[in-house]
Amino acid sequence: MTKTRDSSAPASGRERILEAAVGRFSRQSYDQTGLREIAADAGVDVAYVHRCFGSKEQLFHAALKRAVQTEKVINDLGADPAGMLAAHVLSDAKADAEVRPMDILIRSLTSPKAAAVLRTVVIEDFVTPLGAQLDTNAAQRAALAAALLMGVGILRDVLELPALTEGPGGALERSLADTLAVVLGQTKSKI
Structure with a gap:
């Protein structure tokens, strides 16, 4: 989910570029997205994009980190990492977000x-x-936890698989948390 900023405060050129990049990369593939388009969306010259980020790859990296916000997720894990990760991937907040991280990934x-x-x-x-x-x-x-979370995210948010559309706090979240607990070594497998 992208950060929202106070609309009364002017965004710096670098922030406008980053916001424009997140938006573009969520609607178009990496190869279809050009720095000139991002610069135009941000209202800056393409040379300024290069000065701020260096290359398209570095801008993509920054945009991906902004959209995914893994640092916040990891820092919020607490005593129940499996439960927190399951709750995060099934969070309703993603439905209201302007940009879903899975859109950029896909x-x-x-x-x-x-x-x-x-x-x-x-x-x-x-x-x-x-x-x-x-x-x-x-x-x-x-890595297995990442694969499981990404797979659930893709099937839920992109393909909208009906069996995975349950909101947070239900049986799906508990099942995902139980599976993640086994993957993370928090419990022994019953298989």
Whole structure:
């Protein structure tokens, strides 16, 4: 979900660029999105985009981090990481958001350059910090949790699979939390 800012306060050029990039990357693929379009959306010159972010890949990286906000998710895990992750992925707040992080992910998966950035963000911002909280097979367990969460997010938010449209706090959230608890090594598998 993207941050909302006070509409009475003027946004800096860098912030306008970042907001425009999040919007563009959520509607178009990485390869279809141009820096000139983003600059025009932000009301700045394309040279200013280069000065602020360096390259399209670096701007995509910043836009993805802004949309996904994994640092906030990881910091809010508390004593029940599986429950918090399940609640986050099923949160109704995503339905009201202007930009859904899964939109950016889905639209850019086929681009090798975008996939490299996506991989970096998932590893550095989710797998590594989550793995640091786990005991055995930490990286593998954290990566499996990421795969499970992304899969549920795609089937729920993008494909709108009816069985996954239940709101927060229900049986779906409990089932997902139970599954994540096994993946994260919080409970023993009953299989």
